[in-house]
Amino acid sequence: MQGVVPMMDSPWRLLMAAPATFCATRSAITIEDAASDFSRNASAYKPLHTFELPTGAEKHYHHQFADMYFLRLVQLKQAVKQKAHDAWDDFKLGGERASYVERVLDVRQGELCWVVGTVYMEMALKPNVLDDLSKEHWIAAPPPRETYVSPSGADELMLEDESGRLRIIGDSLNSHYVTGCILAALGTEQADGSFQVIATQYADLPRQPRRWESEDAAPKAKRERSGKLALVSGLDITGTPDDDLLLDLLVEYLTGEATGPPDQTAASQISRLIIAGNSLAHASPILNRDDFNAKKSAKKHYGYDASSYNATPAEKLDSLLSQILPSLPITILPGEHDPANVALPQQPLHPALFPLSRAYANPPVQSKESLEGLDSVTNPWEADVEGWRILGTGGQTVDDLLKYVDDVEPLDVMEMMLRWRCIAPTAPDTLWCYPFQDDDPLILRECPHIYFAGNREKFESRVVQGPAGQQVLLLGVPRYSTTGQIVLVDMETLDVELVEVGVVQPAS
Amino acid sequence: MAEESYKEYLANRVLTESQPITYRLLSRALKVNVNVAKRMLYEFYTTQTAKKPKSIHATYLIAGKKRSSEDSNGSNGHDGDDTVMRSSPFMSSLPAPEEPLEKPVPKTSIVLVREEELEKTKGRFEEITSIHVYSLEPGPLENLNLLAVCNQEIVDNYSSGDPLDRWGIYGSIRNPYVKRRTTKHTPVTAKNAPKATGKPTAPAKEAKKEAPAAAAQKESTPDENKSGRSTPQPGPAASLKRTDSKSKAKKDTAAGDLFKSFAKTKPKAKEAEKPKEEDEPMQGMSEDEGDDDDEPAVKFDEEKAAAAKKAREDREKQLREMMEADVDMPDAPTEEEKDSQDAPIDKEAPSKPAESEATVTVQGGRRRGRRRVMKKKKVKDEDGYLVTKEEAVWESFSEDEPEPKKPKPAPKPAAAKGKKAGAKGQGNIASFFKKG
Numbered sequence: 001m002q003g004v005v006p007m008m009d010s011p012w013r014l015l016m017a018a019p020a021t022f023c024a025t026r027s028a029i030t031i032e033d034a035a036s037d038f039s040r041n042a043s044a045y046k047p048l049h050t051f052e053l054p055t056g057a058e059k060h061y062h063h064q065f066a067d068m069y070f071l072r073l074v075q076l077k078q079a080v081k082q083k084a085h086d087a088w089d090d091f092k093l094g095g096e097r098a099s100y101v102e103r104v105l106d107v108r109q110g111e112l113c114w115v116v117g118t119v120y121m122e123m124a125l126k127p128n129v130l131d132d133l134s135k136e137h138w139i140a141a142p143p144p145r146e147t148y149v150s151p152s153g154a155d156e157l158m159l160e161d162e163s164g165r166l167r168i169i170g171d172s173l174n175s176h177y178v179t180g181c182i183l184a185a186l187g188t189e190q191a192d193g194s195f196q197v198i199a200t201q202y203a204d205l206p207r208q209p210r211r212w213e214s215e216d217a218a219p220k221a222k223r224e225r226s227g228k229l230a231l232v233s234g235l236d237i238t239g240t241p242d243d244d245l246l247l248d249l250l251v252e253y254l255t256g257e258a259t260g261p262p263d264q265t266a267a268s269q270i271s272r273l274i275i276a277g278n279s280l281a282h283a284s285p286i287l288n289r290d291d292f293n294a295k296k297s298a299k300k301h302y303g304y305d306a307s308s309y310n311a312t313p314a315e316k317l318d319s320l321l322s323q324i325l326p327s328l329p330i331t332i333l334p335g336e337h338d339p340a341n342v343a344l345p346q347q348p349l350h351p352a353l354f355p356l357s358r359a360y361a362n363p364p365v366q367s368k369e370s371l372e373g374l375d376s377v378t379n380p381w382e383a384d385v386e387g388w389r390i391l392g393t394g395g396q397t398v399d400d401l402l403k404y405v406d407d408v409e410p411l412d413v414m415e416m417m418l419r420w421r422c423i424a425p426t427a428p429d430t431l432w433c434y435p436f437q438d439d440d441p442l443i444l445r446e447c448p449h450i451y452f453a454g455n456r457e458k459f460e461s462r463v464v465q466g467p468a469g470q471q472v473l474l475l476g477v478p479r480y481s482t483t484g485q486i487v488l489v490d491m492e493t494l495d496v497e498l499v500e501v502g503v504v505q506p507a508s
Numbered sequence: 509m510a511e512e513s514y515k516e517y518l519a520n521r522v523l524t525e526s527q528p529i530t531y532r533l534l535s536r537a538l539k540v541n542v543n544v545a546k547r548m549l550y551e552f553y554t555t556q557t558a559k560k561p562k563s564i565h566a567t568y569l570i571a572g573k574k575r576s577s578e579d580s581n582g583s584n585g586h587d588g589d590d591t592v593m594r595s596s597p598f599m600s601s602l603p604a605p606e607e608p609l610e611k612p613v614p615k616t617s618i619v620l621v622r623e624e625e626l627e628k629t630k631g632r633f634e635e636i637t638s639i640h641v642y643s644l645e646p647g648p649l650e651n652l653n654l655l656a657v658c659n660q661e662i663v664d665n666y667s668s669g670d671p672l673d674r675w676g677i678y679g680s681i682r683n684p685y686v687k688r689r690t691t692k693h694t695p696v697t698a699k700n701a702p703k704a705t706g707k708p709t710a711p712a713k714e715a716k717k718e719a720p721a722a723a724a725q726k727e728s729t730p731d732e733n734k735s736g737r738s739t740p741q742p743g744p745a746a747s748l749k750r751t752d753s754k755s756k757a758k759k760d761t762a763a764g765d766l767f768k769s770f771a772k773t774k775p776k777a778k779e780a781e782k783p784k785e786e787d788e789p790m791q792g793m794s795e796d797e798g799d800d801d802d803e804p805a806v807k808f809d810e811e812k813a814a815a816a817k818k819a820r821e822d823r824e825k826q827l828r829e830m831m832e833a834d835v836d837m838p839d840a841p842t843e844e845e846k847d848s849q850d851a852p853i854d855k856e857a858p859s860k861p862a863e864s865e866a867t868v869t870v871q872g873g874r875r876r877g878r879r880r881v882m883k884k885k886k887v888k889d890e891d892g893y894l895v896t897k898e899e900a901v902w903e904s905f906s907e908d909e910p911e912p913k914k915p916k917p918a919p920k921p922a923a924a925k926g927k928k929a930g931a932k933g934q935g936n937i938a939s940f941f942k943k944g
Contacts, residue, residue: 038681244656245620249569251659253618256681257532257542259571260638263616268681319663326671326688327681359688372685461613498615503652504625 038268041227044386047369050441051345051378063435065428071440076182079203084184103163114186117159119177123148148403170197178404180425203421205466208447212387226386226491227271233454234479236281239312249501255327276454277335277394280313284337322356333379335394343432348376386491391448395455397424400431411462414474461496518552528645530658536666541679549641566623567643572636574617876906
């Protein structure tokens with residue numbers, strides 16, 4: 001090996017003379033030395049099992065969803081009321097002081113008051129079971145809707161609680177609220193029975209734990225400097241050779257094989273990779289309409305047709321993970337297209353999908369979490385990483401909420417979810433959801449430091465502030481399959497950077 | 509690593525075999541650090557092109573910062589696909605904080621490019637932190653995706669060995685904290701290994717397990733069938749005596765002991781049972797057919813099978829004679845046949861509704877009694893509709909009874925009769941679930 005080095009040094013320099021490269025500044029020997037001692041820091045990682053459903057017979061799907069709305073109202077009413085009291089107690093309109101009305105049906109006409117309730121949006125284009133039935137008889141299915149907002153503006157907004165519903169109108173409402181969020185509305189009832197809203201209040205961000213709070217009881221003597229957290233989503237592995245190269249580059253970057261020492265050093269600071277949903281492109285157990293029609297037209301089979309199953313994408317994903325895992329611990333969330341249950345919260349991808357990679361995970365009988373290795377988690381998912389509280393989803397909640405509103409950016413949606421303290425406000429209505437009975441984990445209890453949503457069209461990030469000094473980093477993690485982007489978060493400073501992997505294909 | 513060997517390898521691979529090779533594959537093949545492999549590729553490329561220009565083609569991997577104008581463009585040109593994004597300003601009432609203050613996010617670009625486009629692409633970079641040869645191939649690539657075969661080759665051929673030691677050889681980033689457990693089911697070897705071994709072994713094992721189980725079932729079914737009709741317990745004993753062959757030998761180990769334990773008067777019982785068997789024509793019939801159908805499927809003991817078959821043929825003959833005389837239950841045999849063909853194990857089940865409870869009195873060589881038979885009945889109800897019902901009907905029967913009353917001592921007939929109603933019913937249910 002040593003014999004090669006002096007020989008190779010000179011031509012290498014020649015090539016590298018123009019750009020500022022590692023070889024122009026360092027000798028070949030140091031490259032070798034440097035290469036062999038890239039080493040990662042430990043990833044302080046503590047997954048919270050907030051969204052895990054009971055297993056087996058404990059899981060009941062026959063409950064009514066009404067309980068979820070009830071729970072949500074009960075649990076958030078107090079906070080919303082408090083906010084409203086603070087804001088409106090001194091509010092006077094024409095000498096009249098606003099009073100709080102306990103139930104929406106108790107609102108009296110012409111009286112200035114405020115009520116707390118759950119928003120319900122009646123939208124003409126919202127999916128409807130009855131529509132679905134009539135669709136069965138259509139020859140061509142309508143295209144999937146990008147929005148539920150009807151162009152004629154005929155959509156209605158209601159405020160409901162356990163007593164009844166109140167139709168609410170007012171300029172301050174337009175596309176600020178969606179079905180399922182809890183709202184305090186100040187206004188008066190009009191002659192036609194609708195409630196004219198002047199102002200609204202929501203719960204806003206809950207308490208935010210301090211960094212390392214969960215471990216402060218037994219603080220470590222000295223913590224290493226935290227590394228970086230890498231996030232990707234939407235690998236969309238189809239199993240065709242076309243997407244292989246981009247995935248290979250991802251592996252090579254993360255394992256620190258591609259590029260030269262400066263970038264390899266940067267890569268070695270990454271201490272954990274989070275894959276935020278949609279690792280596979282077409283693996284959802286419930287087919288979308290196109291796939292379904294394609295399948296229906298094919299030969300009819302009774303029961304499950306094993307011959308139509310294509311294992312290649314799953315094998316590819318397993319192979320990809322198993323190449324990264326020796327060097328980097330991975331947390332994988334399921335997404336809309338992944339082979340997990342479709343109802344939120346999606347439960348972890350089954351280890352049987354990862355015959356190679358699961359060697360890096362604890363056997364399920366031992367523990368539900370793997371701190372160093374492959375951790376297959378729920379969607380949404382919550383954890384303490386490097387002391388920070390992280391909350392993340394595969395992105396379905398954001399996508400669904402965007403259909404309710406016009407002219408709203410995904411990051412706004414994410415921010416509002418946090419402020420409403422509801423991770424999936426539209427959940428039982430237009431988003432599949434487990435019928436929670438006694439407790440709804442989709443209600444936000446503690447404010448995260450980092451909130452990410454996977455499968456966005458493009459990368460976005462923003463820091464939002466709460467009333468009590470909370471600071472949340474919102475991250476829209478772009479689809480890797482279309483953007484080639486990896487999001488890196490410095491877990492010491494919460495600075496964000498991007499790595500973009502690309503291929504310049506021949507012009508022809 | 510002798511320097512010549514890599515040249516030889518590369519010449520062989522790229523020039524002779526006309527295969528592309530990436531730095532990564534080279535490092536795996538020669539077991540060198542990836543950064544050394546990158547230099548080897550470059551070295552080989554320069555010497556080759558010096559010797560003969562255009563004889564070899566290279567792709568490069570550039571890492572660095574792109575010019576900010578290019579940032580919005582994106583190397584893939586995918587940004588144009590954003591149709592869902594809305595460009596309108598944020599809604600006013602949202603307490604969205606100071607958006608304009610968002611500082612641009614630093615972005616590192618890693619771009620794979622052919623040598624043709626290298627200069628142009630380099631021009632787009634503001635700062636290049638590293639650049640190296642990614643792959644060599646015999647001619648210009650039309651589609652860079654072809655390079656993925658190299659990584660596939662690594663997975664297929666070079667994934668043996670402990671993956672946690674790879675960093676030492678190939679220079680990937682080391683993570684001292686990752687643990688890997690070795691499982692029996694996932695061998696460390698090639699990617700295909702678990703597929704090849706893991707998946708098939710399970711079915712194979714199962715199949716193996718299945719086979720003996722099936723054989724065992726088959727072994728037991730003939731006896732069961734023979735016995736099932738009248739007196740379950742003595743039945744097998746009788747049949748195995750009668751067939752008097754391998755089946756007996758086999759049976760003796762398992763069931764034989766059991767029977768011995770209570771059959772003091774076994775020899776006589778055997779004689780007694782034999783004719784009794786003949787009393788149940790329909791079951792005998794069905795059983796025969798079922799077994800004949802199934803026999804070829806399972807080769808558990810050919811000798812035994814042959815013997816059993818012979819015995820059965822004898823019996824079948826007898827039964828046929830019986831059948832002609834039998835008038836008691838005209839519809840039962842057909843039902844039996846239907847069922848027995850597909851589910852031999854299940855044979856007893858159908859007989860249950862037909863003859864669930866029977867009170868048998870044995871008198872002077874004839875068995876007389878009443879048994880319950882399910883019969884279809886069409887009735888016109890009060891509204892004038894025809895209603896078809898299945899009804900349990902008691903009908904009396906009288907059959908030849910094997911003469912020896914005495915050889916069947918008190919316990920025996922009691923057992924026989926008791927079993928007939930009770931145990932048989934259970935047997936039926938059990939076998940029913942076995943089928944499912």
